[in-house]
Amino acid sequence: MNKETLDQWIERLFDQDRRATAKLISWVEDDIERAYIMRSVLKQTGHRMVVGITGPPGSGKSSLVEALTKLYRDNDERVGIVAVDPSSPYSGGAILGDRIRMQAHGTDRNVFIRSMGTRGHLGGVTRSTADIVRLLEGAGYGRLLLETVGVGQSELEIMQIADTVVVVLNPGAGDGIQAIKAGIMEVADIFVINKSDLPGAERMKGDIEMMLNLSCGKTWRPPVVLTSVTDNKGLELLYDKIEAHQAYLLESGQRDQQRKERLHQEVWRLWEDKALDAFEIMWEATSGKLVNIDQEDPYEVAQRLWQERFKGG
Amino acid sequence: MKKTRIRVLVGKPGLDGHDRGAKVIARALRDAGMEVIYSGLHQTPEQLVEAAIQEDVDLIGVSVLSGAHMTIFPRIKELLKEQNAKDILLMGGGTIPEEDIATLIENGSVEALFTPGATTTEIVSWIEEKLSLSKGDVV
Numbered sequence: 001m002n003k004e005t006l007d008q009w010i011e012r013l014f015d016q017d018r019r020a021t022a023k024l025i026s027w028v029e030d031d032i033e034r035a036y037i038m039r040s041v042l043k044q045t046g047h048r049m050v051v052g053i054t055g056p057p058g059s060g061k062s063s064l065v066e067a068l069t070k071l072y073r074d075n076d077e078r079v080g081i082v083a084v085d086p087s088s089p090y091s092g093g094a095i096l097g098d099r100i101r102m103q104a105h106g107t108d109r110n111v112f113i114r115s116m117g118t119r120g121h122l123g124g125v126t127r128s129t130a131d132i133v134r135l136l137e138g139a140g141y142g143r144l145l146l147e148t149v150g151v152g153q154s155e156l157e158i159m160q161i162a163d164t165v166v167v168v169l170n171p172g173a174g175d176g177i178q179a180i181k182a183g184i185m186e187v188a189d190i191f192v193i194n195k196s197d198l199p200g201a202e203r204m205k206g207d208i209e210m211m212l213n214l215s216c217g218k219t220w221r222p223p224v225v226l227t228s229v230t231d232n233k234g235l236e237l238l239y240d241k242i243e244a245h246q247a248y249l250l251e252s253g254q255r256d257q258q259r260k261e262r263l264h265q266e267v268w269r270l271w272e273d274k275a276l277d278a279f280e281i282m283w284e285a286t287s288g289k290l291v292n293i294d295q296e297d298p299y300e301v302a303q304r305l306w307q308e309r310f311k312g313g
Numbered sequence: 314m315k316k317t318r319i320r321v322l323v324g325k326p327g328l329d330g331h332d333r334g335a336k337v338i339a340r341a342l343r344d345a346g347m348e349v350i351y352s353g354l355h356q357t358p359e360q361l362v363e364a365a366i367q368e369d370v371d372l373i374g375v376s377v378l379s380g381a382h383m384t385i386f387p388r389i390k391e392l393l394k395e396q397n398a399k400d401i402l403l404m405g406g407g408t409i410p411e412e413d414i415a416t417l418i419e420n421g422s423v424e425a426l427f428t429p430g431a432t433t434t435e436i437v438s439w440i441e442e443k444l445s446l447s448k449g450d451v452v
Contacts, residue, residue, distance in 0.1 A: 019397060022369035030317045092318070093343035099364060100353035106360040112367055117318075117348045 006033055010040050013139050018112065021139040025114055028135065029128050038131050045137040046259070049246050050144045052162025054124060054184070057150025059168045060194040062101035063229040064238070065145050069105055071239045072143045078110040080141030082132050084125055084149050087117035094118075098147060112141055124148035124155030127273065130266065133161065153183040160265050163258065164245045166238070168192045169208075171200035185211065188222050189245050192238060196226035220248055282309055319444055320370040324352035324361050326389075329379035334406060338374060341433035342440070358385060362392040365401050371444050377407040386422040402443060406431070 012020035024041075028034045051068070053061045062083065069079045083098035094117030105111040114132065121127050125148055133144050148158050159165055167188035191208050193201050205224045212221055223241045227234035249255040282305055290296050323339045325332050332354055339349045350368045352361060365373050377385055386405060393401055406427040409417075414426045424443065427436055 018366055022367055026320075026369040087348075088343060088346075091344050091346040093346045094348045095339055095343050095351055096348060096368075097351045097353075099350060103353065103360070107357075107363050113364075114367060115350050119318075 001033065003036070006036060007040075010037060013041070013135065014044070016140045018109070018139075021112065021135065022114070025132050025135055028131050029116065029126070031128075034128070034131070038134070041131075041134055041138045045134040048137050048142050048144055049163040049249070049255075050133055050146055050161060051164045051166060051242055052146045052148065052158040053166050053168060054148040054151050054155070054158045055168030055192075055194075056152070056170070056173070059150070059170050060227075060229055061147050061150075061168050062098045064166075064168060064192065064194060064227065064235075065098075065147050066102045066104060067227075067229055067232075067235045068145060068239060068242075069102070069111060069143075071235065073105070073108065073110065076110075077143050078141045079105075079112075079143045079145065080133070080136030080139070081111070081113045081145045081147070082116060082129060082136070083113065083147040084116050084118060084129065086149050087119050089120070092119070112136055112139065118149060122155065123157030124151045125157050125161060127269075130161045130269075151184060153181065156184065156187055159187045160262060163249060163255070164189045164242055166190045166192055166242070168194050169204065170195045171198045171204050173204075189220065190222055190238070190241050191224040192227050192234075193224065194227045194229065196234065197228040197231050201226055219252060220245065278309070319347040319372070319440065320350065320368060321347050321440070322350045322352060322361065322365045322368060322370045322373045324356045324364070324373070324375050325354050326356045326358060326361060326375055326377065326385050327379045327381050328355065329377075330354055331378050332376070334378070335374075335376040338376070338406065338433065338436065341437060342374075345437040345441075347440070358388040358392055361389060362396060362398070365393070366396055366398055370401060372402040372404060372440060374404045374406070377405060377409070380408075382407065382409050382417065383413060386417050387420070390422050404436075404440070406436075 009020050009024055013024050024037055028037055053065055055061055065081060065083070069081065072079050081102070085094055085096045085098060087094040096115035096117060098115055099113055102113055116126050116129065116132070118126050129146065133146060137144060146158070146162055148155065165187050167184060169191065171193060193204055205226060208224050225234055225238045225241055227238055249258070286301065286305060290301065321342055323335055325335050339351050342349045350364065350370065352364055361373060361375065373389065375385070382405065386403065389403055393399055402424045404425045405423050409426055409428060417423045417426065425439055
């Protein structure tokens with residue numbers, strides 16, 4: 001595709017054309033003219049804050065995204081949603097099912113939902129998630145919601161993309177010691193105990209609050225919000241807490257700090273992509289060479305190929 | 314221009330709630346390396362087409378067991394045209410009489426229909442063949 005055609009597509013994205021938005025997302029995801037597209041789009045975006053919703057599989061992330069979307073739509077705000085589900089490590093295919101929970105906005109032209117497969121990327125999001133969120137911002141969606149794959153304890157990349165990280169948990173999932181472990185419990189700006197109509201919600205809130213009492217020196221204390229999407233409880237409180245956190249980021253100056261750090265992290269990620277591509281070529285070159293498995297050892301092979309490729313080191 | 318993954322929207326329009334077939338297809342396409350957006354039950358043609366556009370799929374696959382196929386397929390095609398998305402292909406499955414299949418294919422309401430007894434291999438190869446032929450036009 002020549003640059004002129006591409007520029008026209010980008011222009012259409014800024015004009016809020018949904019087809020163009022969807023196509024450009026695909027190209028960025030497929031690494032087709034990604035740098036060119038993103039350089040045009042990033043110039044005009046980056047102002048809107050991103051709310052990241054993360055938590056274990058089945059904890060109710062999609063339902064909460066839907067509930068928040070409804071509240072934003074009540075204010076007549078446009079909502080862009082990126083929802084990530086895992087790709088198969090065997091076939092590379094994926095079943096992306098987050099839309100099922102978001103039916104109410106299926107034909108609302110002011111809501112754009114995009115599902116993505118992880119395509120081998122760990123960390124709870126995909127290689128291009130951060131960019132795709134900005135494409136949606138460019139297409140005029142002012143509220144940006146990002147739902148990660150169902151995570152365990154250490155898929156933390158969300159913290160590099162979202163301004164406000166909402167960690168969704170359910171009652172009965174582990175005792176007090178889970179709350180003080182490192183990892184996902186540390187990155188929350190807001191805790192949500194969803195399905196709080198089930199027994200054990202208050203107890204869990206207590207455990208988390210106790211953990212928070214131990215974290216000193218932080219100026220933002222993550223609130224713990226009990227929600228139940230089925231009973232329509234706690235959702236407006238969650239909405240308020242998100243607003244409060246974003247106001248805090250602006251007032252405390254943390255937002256500027258964060259943006260600076262992220263720019264730097266993005267550079268790392270782009271290097272990482274380049275390195276991975278180079279490794280892939282080296283890796284393919286290796287497979288045929290490892291004939292005698294009794295005599296080859298991985299340290300020797302790794303060292304030799306590295307030296308061949310990078311002359312030294 | 315390379316396109317790395319085939320994306321398919323699998324959905325169930327209308328009121329019938331029998332989604333076993335749709336799920337089997339979704340799973341088979343996943344195992345063939347495709348990204349399958351599963352829309353769930355009770356979709357209107359409007360919802361399906363909107364989802365297909367937002368998700369930038371190459372193909373919509375719908376399962377119709379309710380007997381409403383003569384309405385649903387032409388309606389989806391019409392909406393795709395209205396949305397300037399004629400390049401998105403449409404395939405269907407379900408209990409559809411032979412003569413209706415002939416009519417729907419002939420008047421261009423659907424690219425392919427698979428009835429009970431069709432194998433998942435058959436469906437996967439149809440998709441792969443169809444998309445490798447038209448991929449050049451997609452972008």
